[in-house]
Amino acid sequence: MNDLEKLRKITSSLTVLYVEDEEIFRLTVKRKLSGLFKEMLIAKNGIEGLEKFRGNLIDLIITDNIMPEMSGLDMIQEIRKIDTNTPIILLTGFIDTEFLIRAINLGVTQFVAKPIDFKNLYTAIEIATQRVILENLERKTREQELELLKYREKYHFQQQERALKKELNIIKNDLYLKKIDIHKDGCHVEWHCSHIFKPLDIISGDSYSIREIGQGRYFILLVDAMGKGLSASVTTILSTSYINHFVFKAKQQGEFRLEECIDSYYNFIKEELLEDEIVCLSFIDIDFENDKMRYATFSEPPILLLKEIDRDREVLKIRSNNQPIMKFPIPYRIDEVSIKDVTKMLFYSDGLNECFSGNHVIYDEHLERDFCRSYSAKELFGYFGSQMDTPTDDITIIFFNKLPPKPALQRDITINSCLGEISKATEEINSILSNFTSSSEALVLMSAITELLFNAYEHGNIDLEATEKRKLIAQDLYEDYLKRQEATNTKRIHIKIRIYPYGDCWMLLITIADEGKGFDVRTLLQCGNDCSEFSGRGVKIAQTIADGIYYSHKGNEVTLIKKLDKEADNGG
Amino acid sequence: MEAKLTGASEITITGNIQSIDDYQAIKDTVRSVITKGATQITLKIPDSLSMPSSVIGFLLKLVHVDNVGINMLVKDERLYNLMEILNLVSVLNVKRF
Numbered sequence: 001m002n003d004l005e006k007l008r009k010i011t012s013s014l015t016v017l018y019v020e021d022e023e024i025f026r027l028t029v030k031r032k033l034s035g036l037f038k039e040m041l042i043a044k045n046g047i048e049g050l051e052k053f054r055g056n057l058i059d060l061i062i063t064d065n066i067m068p069e070m071s072g073l074d075m076i077q078e079i080r081k082i083d084t085n086t087p088i089i090l091l092t093g094f095i096d097t098e099f100l101i102r103a104i105n106l107g108v109t110q111f112v113a114k115p116i117d118f119k120n121l122y123t124a125i126e127i128a129t130q131r132v133i134l135e136n137l138e139r140k141t142r143e144q145e146l147e148l149l150k151y152r153e154k155y156h157f158q159q160q161e162r163a164l165k166k167e168l169n170i171i172k173n174d175l176y177l178k179k180i181d182i183h184k185d186g187c188h189v190e191w192h193c194s195h196i197f198k199p200l201d202i203i204s205g206d207s208y209s210i211r212e213i214g215q216g217r218y219f220i221l222l223v224d225a226m227g228k229g230l231s232a233s234v235t236t237i238l239s240t241s242y243i244n245h246f247v248f249k250a251k252q253q254g255e256f257r258l259e260e261c262i263d264s265y266y267n268f269i270k271e272e273l274l275e276d277e278i279v280c281l282s283f284i285d286i287d288f289e290n291d292k293m294r295y296a297t298f299s300e301p302p303i304l305l306l307k308e309i310d311r312d313r314e315v316l317k318i319r320s321n322n323q324p325i326m327k328f329p330i331p332y333r334i335d336e337v338s339i340k341d342v343t344k345m346l347f348y349s350d351g352l353n354e355c356f357s358g359n360h361v362i363y364d365e366h367l368e369r370d371f372c373r374s375y376s377a378k379e380l381f382g383y384f385g386s387q388m389d390t391p392t393d394d395i396t397i398i399f400f401n402k403l404p405p406k407p408a409l410q411r412d413i414t415i416n417s418c419l420g421e422i423s424k425a426t427e428e429i430n431s432i433l434s435n436f437t438s439s440s441e442a443l444v445l446m447s448a449i450t451e452l453l454f455n456a457y458e459h460g461n462i463d464l465e466a467t468e469k470r471k472l473i474a475q476d477l478y479e480d481y482l483k484r485q486e487a488t489n490t491k492r493i494h495i496k497i498r499i500y501p502y503g504d505c506w507m508l509l510i511t512i513a514d515e516g517k518g519f520d521v522r523t524l525l526q527c528g529n530d531c532s533e534f535s536g537r538g539v540k541i542a543q544t545i546a547d548g549i550y551y552s553h554k555g556n557e558v559t560l561i562k563k564l565d566k567e568a569d570n571g572g
Numbered sequence: 573m574e575a576k577l578t579g580a581s582e583i584t585i586t587g588n589i590q591s592i593d594d595y596q597a598i599k600d601t602v603r604s605v606i607t608k609g610a611t612q613i614t615l616k617i618p619d620s621l622s623m624p625s626s627v628i629g630f631l632l633k634l635v636h637v638d639n640v641g642i643n644m645l646v647k648d649e650r651l652y653n654l655m656e657i658l659n660l661v662s663v664l665n666v667k668r669f
Contacts, residue, residue, distance in 0.1 A: 419592045426591060440621060443588045444650060447622035450590055454626065473633050479596075537625040537658055544657050545622070 007126055008036050010133055014059035015039040019049035019075065021067040032118050046070025050078050059132050061088045076106045087128035091116060160202040167203060170237055172244050174212040177521045179550035179559060182216050182288050190403040191288060192561065194376040194548050198395040205232030206349045206394035207240040211247045213256035216289035219247060222282040222300060222396060224349045235279055242268050258285045258294055258334055270327050278324035282347060291340040296332055299324040301353050304371050306344040315368050345400040346371050351393030352384065363388050373503060375401055375563055376548045407498040417461040417489045422453050425495060436499055436506050437564040445562055448545035451538035452512050452558050458482060460514025460556055461491035466536055491515035506564040511557060518554035575601040581610040589620040595627050612641040621650045631664055645669040
């Protein structure tokens, strides 16, 4: 490779501006430099050179000095007002100290004497462009790094999104938006379960599962692996997945036994644990039919039970009856407690009770009080949030609440599947609510109730599937379809309003039942987040407004719960 | 609730938006503006504390199927929060006023 070819390798990506008034020089230089640059712009004098510099991205300027209209140095002076970096090679036969000082002060990079020795010009070009090449390289590297960073960030974000989806998929909650109905000795007892799962990172050290293991019998699992972050989450995910699999197999075989579950889990996890690793877990088997709870908790915070007999209230703290699970075998025990007069139960991870407030107060000191005054995990977490700093650990809360037996007010309304009757029913409900809460609170609540009534009407009794509804909306046929369907529909909607005194508040329960075929409540987990879908937000709106909503097993009856502040009522 | 035309493509909805009749009234008013050729509609909502999913569904259909831009100006913080929870602030251009 000759010198010119070497130079071409450096300059072939650059654009050069050559300014020369004498045609003979222009043609000679143009020929000699042809093919050396990506592009060569030619100007006949300083003014034209300045215009071309302003209008193009120039990497190198080669200019004569003495030219009509504007000299090379005057042009350089103007260029330096807007650009101080571009290298400039001045071609001149005029050597004068004052001239040289001015040229150097204007940042001329190289001088080449006239008549031009092209060897000298090539050397000058090589020296002048080295800096440009380096700068271009640096810029390109920075751009590449930025692109790489953007790509990595996007990649990590996608990975985290997938990991969270996977993590939530591993959690199995058979009581998601469902209530527990127990019919015994001619009495009906209703339990509501709510939960909060707040992992600190996408991949959490906490996990849980709520599984139905028989008629009125539920298995609660809480897992909190040692430490925080990814290492803890690996053990947590392994544990939850294995135990869920065990429950699945046990249900297939017809019976779930707590002892077998713990033994089987231990035999599995001991192979996976490191020598110094521990796992804290709660294995709880609640039999609501027979009012008993069996439990083996391994270094988990105490379970709280609120026992109420007439007006006497007592919080029972069920402390852990076992050490944490380790690689090494340790005997464990299972204990049993009666839940006969228990009206609330709280299971939680230590991220809740061991959190500190700004003035170093541990939440454990407030937990019992807040447990007693809360009706749901959402409400308890609200009290927690109002007192504590940002959590420093993952938080899991599972809250059970038994419905009080006697309402202060009960009103039953039955209507036909017809929009006119729904409107009348909402007016009636609104007037009842106005006696127990402020008009603005009643208005907000009515939004939630209307959503649920409408679901009972269109999805329940009219049996309009979500995908079909989307199609009808897109084609502007939705209202006509409803009108046609309601004309022949004989199914009814049953509304039950119950209001209970609840400490200093009222507890409102509105149950809306349709006569449709019901639905799988778990499908609601996917609803309401895609902003391009025209439907599927009703339940999410109701959830946002209410303290809790609970479906029956079949899915054709929903109960909305909301605590109403007595101070805000209008004399009810 | 009342939905009133307050500009060439601006509709002001006063009162709480809640019932099926409210949905129908909003739909009719918005449709009348679109019929006149509007491709951008501003909904000014000074009072409502909430918004039924049927109205939301109708507005999203306008955006995604009919290519009508929606600008929603809301006053009540509860309604704004609901729009945020439902991830609709950006698609319906929801702003406080």
